[in-house]
Structure formats: structure tokens, C-alpha cells
Amino acid sequence: MVSNPKQGRLAIHRKSERRVQWGTVFIIGFIHLAALLAFDSSYFSKSGLILAVILYFTAGMLGVTLCFHRLLTHRSFLTYKWVEYFLTFCGVLALQSGPMQWVAQHRIHHKEADDEPDPHSPLVTFMWAHMGWLFVTTPGCQEYEEYCRFAKDLDRDPVQRFFDTYFFQVWLAFAGLVYLAGELYGGLGASWVVWGVLVRQVILWHATWFVNSATHMWGYRNYDTDEESTNSWWVALVSFGEGWHNNHHADQRSAAHGQRWFEIDITYWLIRLMGFVGLAWKINEPSRRVVARRIDIMVDEDALLLADERAREGVAAKLQTQTDPTVPVEVPQMLSAAEAYEAAEKAAREAKESAETALRYAAEALKHRQKGAVEKADQAVKDLLEKGKDLGMAAVEQAKYAAAQASEFSAQASRFAAEAKERASESARHFAEQSRAIAQEAGDVASSAAEEIAEAFKGIGRPVITSSI
Numbered sequence: 001m002v003s004n005p006k007q008g009r010l011a012i013h014r015k016s017e018r019r020v021q022w023g024t025v026f027i028i029g030f031i032h033l034a035a036l037l038a039f040d041s042s043y044f045s046k047s048g049l050i051l052a053v054i055l056y057f058t059a060g061m062l063g064v065t066l067c068f069h070r071l072l073t074h075r076s077f078l079t080y081k082w083v084e085y086f087l088t089f090c091g092v093l094a095l096q097s098g099p100m101q102w103v104a105q106h107r108i109h110h111k112e113a114d115d116e117p118d119p120h121s122p123l124v125t126f127m128w129a130h131m132g133w134l135f136v137t138t139p140g141c142q143e144y145e146e147y148c149r150f151a152k153d154l155d156r157d158p159v160q161r162f163f164d165t166y167f168f169q170v171w172l173a174f175a176g177l178v179y180l181a182g183e184l185y186g187g188l189g190a191s192w193v194v195w196g197v198l199v200r201q202v203i204l205w206h207a208t209w210f211v212n213s214a215t216h217m218w219g220y221r222n223y224d225t226d227e228e229s230t231n232s233w234w235v236a237l238v239s240f241g242e243g244w245h246n247n248h249h250a251d252q253r254s255a256a257h258g259q260r261w262f263e264i265d266i267t268y269w270l271i272r273l274m275g276f277v278g279l280a281w282k283i284n285e286p287s288r289r290v291v292a293r294r295i296d297i298m299v300d301e302d303a304l305l306l307a308d309e310r311a312r313e314g315v316a317a318k319l320q321t322q323t324d325p326t327v328p329v330e331v332p333q334m335l336s337a338a339e340a341y342e343a344a345e346k347a348a349r350e351a352k353e354s355a356e357t358a359l360r361y362a363a364e365a366l367k368h369r370q371k372g373a374v375e376k377a378d379q380a381v382k383d384l385l386e387k388g389k390d391l392g393m394a395a396v397e398q399a400k401y402a403a404a405q406a407s408e409f410s411a412q413a414s415r416f417a418a419e420a421k422e423r424a425s426e427s428a429r430h431f432a433e434q435s436r437a438i439a440q441e442a443g444d445v446a447s448s449a450a451e452e453i454a455e456a457f458k459g460i461g462r463p464v465i466t467s468s469i
Ligand SMILES: [Zn+2]
Pocket: 109, 113, 212, 216, 229, 245, 249
């Protein structure tokens, strides 16, 4: 990780107008200090630790990520009012200002990210983006009259206004409740407060703050957006998928922040689960237009424009791209040729499974195509096909990656064979040969799945772009 060379480029916006927020300084400072009681083992209890984990998920995942960010700020899905209120209550437990101010600050961040007046750009300094900005007032977004302009939708709702006004009191009352419950449970009030409230609060703060600091500094980019946002696996891990922040800046309304198969986004899974049981609807999928601009699948703007043109003219276009430049194929070093062979076999199996998935989507598309649905311009079928194509292409991508892994492992096996001493050389060579063959086969399967997909979805929406590994 290297620090961003552009750091220090941005000055603190309207510095002279900012006043120190002593209340915030005191509360954040006090909670950090008080959380140090966790180092005193007499405050530890197993139930306190379990409570901390549960409340970390409740306040962090349900409250901040799912509710404040994806639901309230971006409306990336819809739900019942009572669900929204319950989730907002969870968000208030994260003690990150009231929902309206949170939403307003975040909307300003998206509007002017890494530029003035982004409330928390690391182009000032890392610490400014991480927590420094919280300790002073934010001009234009501090008082209710100022920030409600950026959260008019929430301002119409008296329940949201209540949570916005009394968020600290609600947080405090809940902490009191935790104490009482701990006492009733077995005289563990202090332990439950130290772990379930203080320690959990400090860890959750920093996890959320890393989204503002780290994912505008370190990581890789899928999209060439006009700010510095990045994707970071470790931020995604501690913040329930929020670390795929470059994807999010590129497509802010999408409920899914993770887009590629390895970009795990458990908040999105939860939204899908809510959709499944009828608690969420109108879940925004990643926009196809945006995905088409992803660095790893597009060749370049000109080629894409040309392909769009051809698609409009009804000529099927098929482009060749380089392999994924943002994700190096990384595999662990195996200890022997036999292990490398086993790993190659496993990766090849995964490649084939993904390729099979891709082929299923292709077959589905062909079925509709044979019925002449595309020519009839049946919108419902077209939508279905568009979706199938995205999923099919994702499966192809997955297959290719696994195939590339298989060939990496086979290279390892070959190296072992080359270095093998007389005694073991025969079996090492055998493993090397075998793993080369299966890696080759996996690659072929992945490529032919890519071709099938390209053929099946020809002329549907944007062109199918294939790459060869
Ligand atoms: Zn951002």
C-alpha cells in the first residue's frame, strides 16, 4: 500500500468558518478511552462478547450499511415503512449523527467527491477523511436548516425527524438498557456495556470511517470514475461490503456494491433475502450501461462505441479484450507436484462448473430466440435475456479465472517435475503432465462457453465482449 501521491492536494474547505465541535470531541474521545477497560479482564464475559458481535451487525450492517447508506441515501431498494423505521433505529445505535445529517453529508460526498465541498476527502489528509472532519463543523451541512435541504425526502417524515433530533438520547437510553439487561442476566451490566456498547462502538466507527479514508486511497479500480474511489477487500470485510466503493461511486443506485465474483457483498445478499421473503422490492441491479464501462471488460471507449454502432445497425459485434488487468491470477505455492496437481484439478472443476452455468444461460437464450421472441421485440423476454447475458458473462469470467488458476497450478507442478530428484521424478512428471492436460481442458471449456454466450446473446442490447486467457 502506498499513500496517494495526490494527498495534500485539497485544502480544508472554508476552514475559517469551521468551529471545533467540543461535544463530539468529548464523546468520541471519552468512548475511545472508556473502551480501554476491555483490557481489564474483570470486565470480560462471554455473553458480553457475543452481544458485541450481535450489535456490531445490528448497528453496522442493518443500521449504517443497509439502512442509512443503501436505503435512505440512495434508495437502492424499497421496503415497508415499519422496516425502514426499525432499520433506522439500528442505524442510530451506530452513533454517527442522525439519519438526515448522515444522508445529507453522504449525498454531498457523492456530488463533489474528492473536490470541494466533499466533507471528508483524504486528498486533504488521511486523518482528516478518517475522523478529523468530525471534530469541526461542516459549513453548509451543520444545522438542521442547512442539511435538511439535502434530505428533503426524509424531512417529510416525522419519525425520521425524531430520530434525527434525538439520535444521541436514543443511543444513550439503549446503552442504559444494555446495562440493565446485563445486570438482570447475572450482574454483568458493566461487562455488557464495555463490550456490547463501548468496544463495539469504537470498532464500528473505524470500520465505517475507513470507507471515507481507505477506499479513496488504497485498492484497485473497476471504473475510471472522476474521483479517487477504490475497491478494497479488507474494508469490504469489516464494513459488510461497503469496501467495493469504486463500484458504488460508478453506480450509486445499485443495491449491489460487489460486482465481480470475488467481490463479496453480504449486505446485498441480505437485501436479496429480504426481497425473497417479501420485505424488499424494486431492488436496483447494477446498471448494464455502467457495467459495460468496467475497465476489465471493455477494450477502450472507441471500440465500445464502434460496437454499439454495429449493434444498432443489427450487425453482431464481438470484441477481443486483453485479460483482466486489475486482478492478477494469484495462487498459493503448493508443496509438491501432487498437491499442485490436486489444486489444478480443483480449479479446473470450478472452471467447468462456471462454464456449465454460462452454457445454461446460453441455452435459455437460444430457446427464446428460436421462438422468434427477439424479432418480435417482446420487451419482457428482452429484459430476461439482458439479465441472462450479464449472469452468463459473469459465469464466463469466473470460468476463465478458475482456468487461469488451474494453469498456474500446472506450471507449479511442472517446476516440481523439473526439479525432482531421480527417485521421485517419474510420479512428479506424471502429475505435471496430468495437470497440464486438465488446465488446458478447463481453458477450452471456458473459451467455448464464452463463444456460446457470445453467439446466444448476439444482437441483444450491448455487444457481448469476450476475452481470451
Ligand atoms: Zn466515496
